[in-house]
Amino acid sequence: MTAKIILNPYAARWNALKRRPEAETALQKADIDYDFVVSDYPGHNEELAAQASREGYNPVIAAGGDSTFNEVANGIIQAAGDSPVETHFGILPLGTANDLADNLGFPKNLDEAARIIASGQTRLMDVSKVNERYFVNNSAVGVESAVSVQQTQMKHVKGIARYLLATLITIMRNPQWRMELTWDDGHYVGPVTLVSVGNNPRTGGIFYTVPHANPYDGKLSFVYGSISKRLDILKVLPQTMKPGEGNYVEDPRIHEVHCTWLRIHTEPTTPVHTDGEIINSAINDLEYRVVPGRLPILLGK
Numbered sequence: 001m002t003a004k005i006i007l008n009p010y011a012a013r014w015n016a017l018k019r020r021p022e023a024e025t026a027l028q029k030a031d032i033d034y035d036f037v038v039s040d041y042p043g044h045n046e047e048l049a050a051q052a053s054r055e056g057y058n059p060v061i062a063a064g065g066d067s068t069f070n071e072v073a074n075g076i077i078q079a080a081g082d083s084p085v086e087t088h089f090g091i092l093p094l095g096t097a098n099d100l101a102d103n104l105g106f107p108k109n110l111d112e113a114a115r116i117i118a119s120g121q122t123r124l125m126d127v128s129k130v131n132e133r134y135f136v137n138n139s140a141v142g143v144e145s146a147v148s149v150q151q152t153q154m155k156h157v158k159g160i161a162r163y164l165l166a167t168l169i170t171i172m173r174n175p176q177w178r179m180e181l182t183w184d185d186g187h188y189v190g191p192v193t194l195v196s197v198g199n200n201p202r203t204g205g206i207f208y209t210v211p212h213a214n215p216y217d218g219k220l221s222f223v224y225g226s227i228s229k230r231l232d233i234l235k236v237l238p239q240t241m242k243p244g245e246g247n248y249v250e251d252p253r254i255h256e257v258h259c260t261w262l263r264i265h266t267e268p269t270t271p272v273h274t275d276g277e278i279i280n281s282a283i284n285d286l287e288y289r290v291v292p293g294r295l296p297i298l299l300g301k
Helices: 020-029 044-054 066-080 099-104 110-119 143-152 162-174 231-241
Strands: 002-006 034-038 060-062 089-093 122-130 133-135 138-142 175-184 187-194 192-198 220-225 252-257 259-276 277-298
Touching: 002 044, 002 138, 020 066, 020 110, 044 060, 044 066, 060 066, 066 089, 066 099, 066 133, 066 259, 066 277, 089 099, 089 122, 089 175, 099 192, 110 277, 122 192, 138 143, 138 277, 143 162, 143 192, 143 259, 143 277, 162 231, 175 220, 187 220, 252 259
Parallel strands: 002 034, 002 060, 060 089, 089 277
Antiparallel strands: 122 133, 122 277, 138 192, 138 259, 175 187, 175 259, 192 220, 220 252, 259 277
16 A cells, blocks of 8 residues: 655754655655655644545655644544544654654654554554544643643744743743543542643653553543642652653652543633644633544554
8 A cells, every 4th residue: 555644844843844855765765655745734734644544545654743643643533533543643753852752662763663664563552532632642731731832932942952941931930720620530629730631651852741641551641730839840840750760740749540531620721732732722621531542553563
């Protein structure tokens, strides 16, 4: 079958477009038959993926970063409707953080990535959903989504440093919310600094905000907590960068939950992101759900 390669030229601040020749060379070396297309505007990757899936391209490959992976996955899933997803989803990591690739142990070397695509070997991965939007790595409301808003406004800082600086600026502003959270067998009403929902553990290149999230366990994993003082948040921040022992979920003010659905009502409104992209800048009510084993992703052996 012919693969459709969808390149987001803006990924990694236009560096993905510069790497197109490298990506095509890797695909050719792996003897992959492919058609290549470059997206033109936000949301176009999703439209192109849905169209490619309906036209019978298999696999459909997202070439870019985490937001590109999000859009292409949404397009593939939406094209399937209520039927099982038959189009294989693949990635060529060309982004800044490449969280999904690292979380899944997927190589960022393009020659190695192309060989995995050529193998055709997939694994069914869970996806999660907030309202009507799917995500494959992470979503959040509260301070984490405020960081996402901040980093999109920073035009002159590149790489992981942009995420870290945006985090520090947001902490200094110290936004706080009052939320009602309801899930399978739990309920909480009170002050909240963040709610982070993970299909995978890491986001923002360095932050393990949902450290025990597993994209194959059929569970919706989320972390919530309230820390009101800036200095306390700064003290906890280094713990969010630890993937194992010493992670911030060990703090008694922070709670990690594994469930299948989560409803949130928040005052005041909060931005919400999926895989790093702001999908709503001011929302009060959200519903999260997990969709187990929904997406066949090319991961090799």
